[in-house]
Amino acid sequence: MPAAHAPFLDLPTEEFREILRENRIPGYRAGQVRRWVFARKTFAFDEMTDISKSDRAKLSGLFGNTLFSGKLVTQTGSEDGTQKILLEWPDRHRVESVLLRDDRGHRTGCISTQVGCAMGCRFCASGLDGFVRNLSRGEILEQILRLNALLPDPQRLTHLVIMGTGEPTLNLDALLAALAEATAADGLDIGNRRVTISTVGIPAGIDKMTAADLPYKLAVSLHAADDATRNKIIPQNQHCGIRAVLAAADRYFAQTGRRVTFEYILIAGVNDSGADALRLAKLLDRKTAIVNVIPYNPVPELEWKSPAPRAVESFVRALTQAGIQVKVRFRKGDDINAACGQLRRSYRIS
Numbered sequence: 001m002p003a004a005h006a007p008f009l010d011l012p013t014e015e016f017r018e019i020l021r022e023n024r025i026p027g028y029r030a031g032q033v034r035r036w037v038f039a040r041k042t043f044a045f046d047e048m049t050d051i052s053k054s055d056r057a058k059l060s061g062l063f064g065n066t067l068f069s070g071k072l073v074t075q076t077g078s079e080d081g082t083q084k085i086l087l088e089w090p091d092r093h094r095v096e097s098v099l100l101r102d103d104r105g106h107r108t109g110c111i112s113t114q115v116g117c118a119m120g121c122r123f124c125a126s127g128l129d130g131f132v133r134n135l136s137r138g139e140i141l142e143q144i145l146r147l148n149a150l151l152p153d154p155q156r157l158t159h160l161v162i163m164g165t166g167e168p169t170l171n172l173d174a175l176l177a178a179l180a181e182a183t184a185a186d187g188l189d190i191g192n193r194r195v196t197i198s199t200v201g202i203p204a205g206i207d208k209m210t211a212a213d214l215p216y217k218l219a220v221s222l223h224a225a226d227d228a229t230r231n232k233i234i235p236q237n238q239h240c241g242i243r244a245v246l247a248a249a250d251r252y253f254a255q256t257g258r259r260v261t262f263e264y265i266l267i268a269g270v271n272d273s274g275a276d277a278l279r280l281a282k283l284l285d286r287k288t289a290i291v292n293v294i295p296y297n298p299v300p301e302l303e304w305k306s307p308a309p310r311a312v313e314s315f316v317r318a319l320t321q322a323g324i325q326v327k328v329r330f331r332k333g334d335d336i337n338a339a340c341g342q343l344r345r346s347y348r349i350s
């Protein structure tokens with residue numbers, strides 16, 4: 001039966017209650033549905049057994065039987081425990097989302113905010129097809145709920161990183177509405193400090209986050225310490241320059257008191273020299289920040305290569321000796337195309 005309303009996950013609870021009222025369904029059903037969705041990982045009205053059969057039938061008539069609007073196209077699992085899902089929306093556009101596990105017990109959902117991406121970062125498969133559209137609040141929330149449902153009870157997602165396809169600050173309203181549900185006590189109850197929004201570094205976008213005084217962590221993709229190199233890696237940099245990005249990150253720190261993470265993908269022969277490390281150390285001197293160094297994961301369509309292990313070691317050593325806090329992160333799920341945008345591209349809309 002076709003749904004008569006916007007998808008359930010796109011509706012704030014107050015609007016959902018209003019629809020219940022208009023259809024003579026008791027308002028307390030809203031709380032019951034939320035408990036099924038967020039606490040019991042149940043997404044079909046038919047299965048919500050503490051709701052009367054007649055109200056379940058009414059709800060299915062209004063919203064369709066499943067609360068999800070996407071269709072699961074494929075689900076893949078990696079030897080390292082990473083799982084990846086590819087979802088298709090009714091307009092046939094697709095996004096991918098990843099569940100990462102580590103030996104500290106962290107279960108992290110990596111979420112997309114857009115179909116395609118306009119930023120065109122040269123190391124990223126998502127940018128190859130350009131921007132298609134923003135995802136809605138419900139489409140972002142659906143990714144989070146589906147990843148959470150991959151975990152066996154009583155496990156739940158512990159962390160969220162907004163690092164999938166898309167530039168989050170260009171779809172901030174929908175993202176923040178979805179995150180509000182993911183972090184709500186009667187939602188998934190993920191701690192605010194366990195949510196990281198990762199931006200390519202658009203100063204106006206970072207300032208929007210600063211103005212909203214968000215409780216979340218900010219990660220900025222830096223990937224170079226001079227404008228000429230950064231322009232090659234992130235074309236968006238030509239519009240603003242590194243200094244403006246760092247100044248916006250400083251304002252975020254000054255407003256929120258939360259340390260900013262700078263992501264630095266290390267690419268052989270592009271940004272991995274000793275001189276690059278020294279420039280980066282100078283740029284971040286005296287900042288309360290941490291650098292995540294991520295050895296590049298080759299994308300089949302692109303020519304860049306992974307750095308040699310020795311180059312990674314000496315880059316990190318140079319930063320550490322200059323007093324910069326550094327972590328080296330290796331990408332997970334290489335055997336299931338977990339680099340951003342790769343799965344979506346291997347299942348193109350025909």
Ligand code: SF4
Pocket residue numbers: 117118119120121124125126127164165166167200340
């Ligand atoms: S890295 Fe992120 S911002 Fe850059 S093209 Fe890929 S999805 Fe877009």
